Amino acid sequence: MPYSRFEPFSSVDGLSDDQWADNVAQWKAAQDAGFDPVAATQPQIDPGFSNEATPPDATAALRSAAMPHDQWQLARAQQLAARGGDDGSAPHGAPQTDSPDAQREAQLAAFQTLMAAPSEEGRRNDVYLDSRGIPTVGIGHRVLPKDNLRVGQRISDPQVDAYFQQDGRVALDNAMAQAKQAGITDPDFVNRLAAVNFQLGSKKWPSTFPKTWGLILSGDYSGAADELNNSDWVHQTPRRVDAFAKALRSLPPRTAP
Numbered sequence: 001m002p003y004s005r006f007e008p009f010s011s012v013d014g015l016s017d018d019q020w021a022d023n024v025a026q027w028k029a030a031q032d033a034g035f036d037p038v039a040a041t042q043p044q045i046d047p048g049f050s051n052e053a054t055p056p057d058a059t060a061a062l063r064s065a066a067m068p069h070d071q072w073q074l075a076r077a078q079q080l081a082a083r084g085g086d087d088g089s090a091p092h093g094a095p096q097t098d099s100p101d102a103q104r105e106a107q108l109a110a111f112q113t114l115m116a117a118p119s120e121e122g123r124r125n126d127v128y129l130d131s132r133g134i135p136t137v138g139i140g141h142r143v144l145p146k147d148n149l150r151v152g153q154r155i156s157d158p159q160v161d162a163y164f165q166q167d168g169r170v171a172l173d174n175a176m177a178q179a180k181q182a183g184i185t186d187p188d189f190v191n192r193l194a195a196v197n198f199q200l201g202s203k204k205w206p207s208t209f210p211k212t213w214g215l216i217l218s219g220d221y222s223g224a225a226d227e228l229n230n231s232d233w234v235h236q237t238p239r240r241v242d243a244f245a246k247a248l249r250s251l252p253p254r255t256a257p
Contacts, residue, residue, distance in 0.1 A: 104172075107172065107176075107187060107190065107191070108165075108168060108169060108172055110187070110191060111168055111171075111172050111191045111194050111195075112139065112161075112164050112168055114191050114192075114195060115139050115140060115164070115168065115195060115198060116139050119239060119240075119243075120140075120195060120240070121139045121140030121198070122139070122140075123138065123139050123160065124136075124137060124138065125137070125138070125154045125155055125156070125157070125160060126152065126153070126154045127143060127149050127150060127151050127152060127153045127154075127155075128151065129151060135149070135150070135151055137149060137153075137155055137160070137163070138155065138159070138160035138163045138164060139160060139163070139164045139167075139168070140167070140198065140199075141160075141163040141164065141167055167198065168194070168198065170197075170202075171194045171195075171197040171198035172190075172191075172194040172197075174194070174197045174202055175190050175191075175193040175194035175196070175197050176190060176194075178193060178197075178206065179193055181217070182216050182217050183219075183254065184216075184251065186251060188247070188250075189247050189248075189250070189251060192243065192244055192247035193244075193247075195240070195243075195244070196244055199237070199240060200233070209227075209228075209231065209233075211227050211230075212224045212227045212228055212231070215227055216248070219253070219254030221248040221249060221251045221253075222248070222249055224248050225244075225245035225246075225248040225249050226245075228241050228244065228245050
């Protein structure tokens, strides 16, 4: 298999430039040694997916790299989407790279990484009160009575991921349906639209933003971005509204059918 490296480190990890460079070097060294670090540290997505042997020196190198748990997930999804057999086909038992399920899982992993950024929901293992006094944990998960959690309690990384698998999947599914309705296929925009659904919920978006949504449906993305300035939302979370506006303005003009 030809060497292919993903670099799941970014400024949102809280790493200095030197740490970032060092971690990337360790990541590259481990993959050059024939080690699939993500497969070795995460449960298998498919039992038929085979992995290379793990060189001891590569294992030590990867364990010394400070990689957040959700970044491992994204890298794993990227590897599954990119890896193929010697003839370019997917290995036996591995998800097909063009299958809807594989694409959806990769999109969900990318969406999780987006929402775990400090500028979005962030990622916390302790239960805390958000700006409105609502008990929250993980990646923006609102604590429910059935969760049986109280402020100050901590949950594991796998539980953080499990909550997001539930919450994020709903938001992403809604966003994908809305993007399809609007004739938009850009995956980065779909993630940003999913972030809107995640924050506002299906009861508010898009029903309480009829002008913005109507402009999106008509293909007037710049007008939709401008219309966001007329909402209360822009005063509540201006950075996130600005991110949505920028995503709208980055969309290419809709071509006539």
